């Protein structure tokens with residue numbers, strides 16, 4: 001990898017860090033406001049959303065540290081890079097969100113079944129929810145753009161997550177307003193329950209991809225297809241490629257593959273071909289680590305090596321003598 005590429009990589013890393021920090025600051029501000037409002041006016045739904053946002057904030061701190069760690073170049077202790085620091089962070093994040101969601105659901109359920117809610121639908125609380133929704137709209141739109149430009153799933157997750165808060169705070173705004181208009185206290189507990197369920201759903205969405213990365217799940221089919229397409233354009237310089245193995249680590253993609261070349265190919269020529277292939281893949285997917293194992297023609301499998309592996313056919317092999 002050359003220097004310019006290294007610099008770009010570090011630049012993207014820094015932008016991701018700024019993006020996560022912005023998500024953190026806006027979430028933290030809203031969270032404190034919601035917890036205070038929830039306690040003062042006995043609004044369980046607003047308190048639940050405040051706790052939810054607090055859990056998010058703690059997660060963002062973990063994510064911030066993880067993105068920092070993940071952006072470091074490979075070193076002696078982590079020669080494959082630090083991409084999986086992001087996967088571990090997502091796992092922690094998912095567990096915290098699940099616990100918060102479970103707690104909120106349980107508490108709202110208790111109030112609905114055995115309790116008597118006595119919320120005060122204050123105008124200040126209603127206005128605060130509207131303001132929070134607008135803030136989330138602005139920040140999440142900006143984050144989504146940063147995520148796209150830096151190709152970061154972490155920043156994308158933050159953006160998508162803040163977007164859900166637009167709906168939640170918007171819903172709370174409408175619900176509190178309705179509760180005030182109808183003088184119906186139960187709407188508060190029902191909304192708290194809904195916030196709890198939304199959290200459980202979010203937890204699942206965060207845990208699934210993190211689990212996939214930590215268990216070395218293959219790249220999504222679309223990514224793999226795009227990579228194979230890049231490699232295929234060198235088809236007249238090799239006999240076949242097989243045993244294509246892929247996995248993701250945070251924003252990084254790891255790929256290793258066998259390359260079958262004509263037996264008389266020199267090491268110099270084969271290596272130069274590998275370098276060009278690596279560059280082609282890196283152009284399409286910037287943070288890809290690719291390892292190519294070179295084999296002579298008699299290693300051609302004709303069917304992709306082991307079952308389920310991708311085969312990329314090149315020129316026909318010379319008949320065996």
Ligand SMILES: [Zn+2]
Pocket residue numbers: 052053056161165
């Ligand atoms: Zn959230």
Ligand SMILES: [Zn+2]
Pocket residue numbers: 242243258295299305
């Ligand atoms: Zn092989």
Ligand SMILES: [Zn+2]
Pocket residue numbers: 271275
């Ligand atoms: Zn080399």
